[in-house]
Amino acid sequence: MTKQVTLRDVAREAGVHISTASRALNPETRSMVNEDTVDRVLAMADRLGYRPHPLAQGLRKNRTMSVGMVIPDIENPLFGPLIAGAEQVLGGEGYSLLITNTDINEGQTSEVVRALVERRVDGMILATASRSDDVIVDLIESGIHMVLVNRSTEGVPVPAILGDDLTGIGLAVDHLSSLGHERIGHVAGPQHLSTGLGRHQAFLTRMQSLGLAVDPSAVEESTWYQVDPGYKAAQILLERRPDLTAIVAANDLIALGCYRAVRESGREVGTDVSITGYNDIPLLDLMQPPMTSVRVPYRQMGVEAANTLLPMMTSGSSLDRPVSIRLTPTLSIRESTAPPRS
């Protein structure tokens, strides 16, 4: 461990006072210092390989240059691009990302968040928001700068970067409708999450505007965004409504559960029953049949979240009404959707 080069060392070697060295090094205050002196200090700092100590800096300036990111389930492939996008932007601005995973355990969120607050992160990106979320309310009171991604909470003044589920589900329903489907069902996500509810409502809305039947019996809720719960919900749905020719699933994993349920009912995905997923996670093109899915630009979502958070952390104001962004999804059409067998 080579000895640390401190500002003191630079100042001593350059023959100036430590405070002068500090000002010379900082572009903001550099103008207060004589040019020659600046050059001397800069040269010496470079020669010694001086790096400011982030802890000392943070202590003095009351900023840690780190932001916390809370992920509900890091094993879900959806979050990779989200993290990568945020990290790219924040890293470029000198921030580090503290990533924490709550392992789906929603109760754990408050502990994890508290740990981040104690670390004095300058801001937070939350991907764990539920529609009514105490943790977020607490966080608002504590005045921490934060941005929600992917999911939102109702009635709180916090910016959120979301996918446009209305459009996304619309794309899926329109696609199925244009293929000739009329009896379309929906396996919904958890209704306590904004995505679950939003996609559900979007489904109803779009069906209605197309003049298609929207009997409540055509919708079943999956308890979680995973394959097994999706499978169980699809089983129930298919038993109740064997006449359905297509299913819009609230996410890809649920859709994969639907695949299984359809097969078990003795039918084929695509030819007998069309299925659409949501998120377009990797490898869907390699499933059998390749899955039609709504593609959400998650990497961009991470980027936008970071770009929204940055000015909040530096200007500190953030009071000018929070701006929420909805990213437009597209449809990746593959072979899990086809005209209904007439």
Place this chain on the structure above:
Amino acid sequence: MTKQVTLRDVAREAGVHISTASRALNPETRSMVNEDTVDRVLAMADRLGYRPHPLAQGLRKNRTMSVGMVIPDIENPLFGPLIAGAEQVLGGEGYSLLITNTDINEGQTSEVVRALVERRVDGMILATASRSDDVIVDLIESGIHMVLVNRSTEGVPVPAILGDDLTGIGLAVDHLSSLGHERIGHVAGPQHLSTGLGRHQAFLTRMQSLGLAVDPSAVEESTWYQVDPGYKAAQILLERRPDLTAIVAANDLIALGCYRAVRESGREVGTDVSITGYNDIPLLDLMQPPMTSVRVPYRQMGVEAANTLLPMMTSGSSLDRPVSIRLTPTLSIRESTAPPRS
């Protein structure tokens, strides 16, 4: 932003000197302080909701309680469990994980690592090691505590937590052999990575010990651990050796590339040509056909990495010859492997 409660406040309210409060709060030094005083301080700290300022603490104790983790490609599902495992253990000990992603760009690694070093992380977990890796050599000189995961570097005294590729590939080859396959090929991973080389050698070794032919023509290297490069390598391999009845792929994505190449050659995966993957990433059981793959306990790998790193960071010694751990894989048998069509 409610005003910060500092040690000063606690001390003042408890009617003791700040240093006494400090000692009372710290279990290590608590014995120096009168029991009654300890109680008073603790009660007051609790009442005020005092939390030590990590930056101040870190500055003084020269520790940041943070660990850097460098991931080559965070979108690869393999790293989710790895991160989750490490975070679980480190978080429990009060450390935060700073995760950075090099986006496969190997050149970016040194910048990313330098950023972590400047942040004064207490230790690092590297998942980006190549067989000959300058970054790691530099890091050793700087005396940073670190652990390699998944991949290793040759001839450096750094602990590494790896999968046992010899056993893993052995399981795959044995399985194929026991099904009756004799003409088995290998689509290798990049040979500049320890995993690529290791699995390649393991393949040759196991084939030989089973008395099976190991002509170099039965091996083709994929330039990277992804579907497309795997597909291209498999194409070449199958064209050169159309007689192969089975392929051992160096990882799952490469194996999926093999799926495609096999199909394009007009044959069926499983029935005509058996394929094994490596890592057993999620959703493989839903591929068509479901893929036989070697399962590596990545979550445990993250846990072990953290457990190895922790004592290094606290005792600081770490000179007692680095211990490397190899985790034993298992085989998930599915339908991409079957007896050869005779």
Place this chain on the structure above:
DNA sequence: ACCGTGCATGCAATCGTTTGTAGCAGATCG
């Protein structure tokens, strides 16, 4: 009465920066 002993606490330096203020030149002006 004196001194050593030991416990509990206070004092002050320190970690590496940043930043408000004071000081000290030389230049400018009335």
Place this chain on the structure above:
DNA sequence: CGATCTGCTACAAACGATTGCATGCACGGT
């Protein structure tokens, strides 16, 4: 020529904690 200004630099006080050392006190033994 003295007063004011300007441009640069140095001083010192923070930020919030930890920790070696000194101090104060009560107590027991002689």
